[in-house]
Amino acid sequence: MTTAAHKTDWNPGAYARFRDLRLRPGLDLLNAIDQKAAGDVVDLxxxxxxxxxxxxxxAEGRQIIGVDASPAMLEKARGAACYDSLQQADIRDWHPRRAPGLIFSNAALHWVGEHEKLLPKLARMLTRGGTLAIQMPHQNKAPSHRVWLSLSEEMFANRVEKMGTPGVMAPQKYEELLSPLGRFRLWETEYYQRLVAEAGSHPVRRFTESTYARPVLDALNAEEKAELIRRYEEAMHVAYPVRKDGSVLFPFRRMFLTLTV
Known part of the structure; x- marks a missing residue:
């Protein structure tokens, strides 16, 4: 939803299917912010x-600005009627019109590479006393995410590098990068999510296919996609057993960081 790198736009309906589960980490990040510097609030x-x-x-009267690369997502955001302005932009190229007091980014920056350059650049945009607050999934080593890539490497070896799946750096890299710039905090939380039954599919597949697996699936034709999904679901039934009611208890790890400059 954040960059222009994908050939197809995001599907707001598919993304919203797990709205409450995706919302909670963002609220936890917001509740961890104790600085309210003057300046706009940017939802990056x-x-x-x-x-x-x-x-x-x-916001306490501060302007709220929403930034995203997806026209479909921005149209949905416009309907929320909470933003003073919405900007369509790739995060890698975006620059504020004036120094924000808060740059808030929930489950977005893992889609953008070169964090060694990007995060210090975002920090330099802030007003004095402003905060950069970020939450990103840190799930790539779990079966739910790893199997998408391992199967893709096996089945489509010459195409995997072009699929553009998201990733994050090791936690210590963020600490080394950002702690010299201000008051830095870093933590992780593992959320145990109950995914309800989905007719004809494993719930973990439904949860991941509209986000992490999206660039993988977009790169395949219908026959290739169906075979990859079939084999992925076989692996998910082993890694995340389905209960009698069709639901799954799904652990999902997320990384949080805040930097006040």
């Missing part, structure tokens, strides 16, 4: 605007 990678109401409640 705002997606469909699901965190707009919470940001507005905490």
């Amino acid at each position: 990678g705002c997606g469909n605007g699901q965190l707009g109401p919470a940001l507005k409640a905490r």
Whole structure:
């Protein structure tokens, strides 16, 4: 939802299927911010605007600006009526019109590479006393995510590098990069999510296919996609057993960091 690198736009309906599960980490990040510097509040990678109401409640009169590369997501965000302005931009190229007091990014920056350059650049945009607050999935080594790539490498070896799946750096790299710039905090939380039954599919597949697996599936034709999904689901039934009611208890790890300059 954040960059222009993907050949097809995001599907807001598919993304919103797990709205409550995707919303909670963003609220946890917002509740961890204790600085309220003067300046705009920027929702960087705002997606469909699901965190707009919470940001507005905490803004205390500051302007709220939503930034995203996806026209479809921005259209949904516009319907939330929480943003003072919405900007269509790739995060890698975006620059604020004036120094923000808060740059808030929930589940977006893992889609953008070169964090060694990007995060210090974002920090330099802030007003004095401003905060950079980021939450990103840190799930790539778990079966839910790793199997998409391992199967892709096996089945489509010459095409994997072009699929553009997201990733994050090791936690210590963020600490080394950002702690010299201000007051830095870093933590992780593993959320145990109950995914409800999905007719004809494993719930973990439904959860991951509209986000992490999206660039992988976009690169395949219908026959290739069906075979990859079939083999992925076989692996998910082993890694995440389905209960009698069809649901799955799914552990999902997320990384949080804040930097106040």
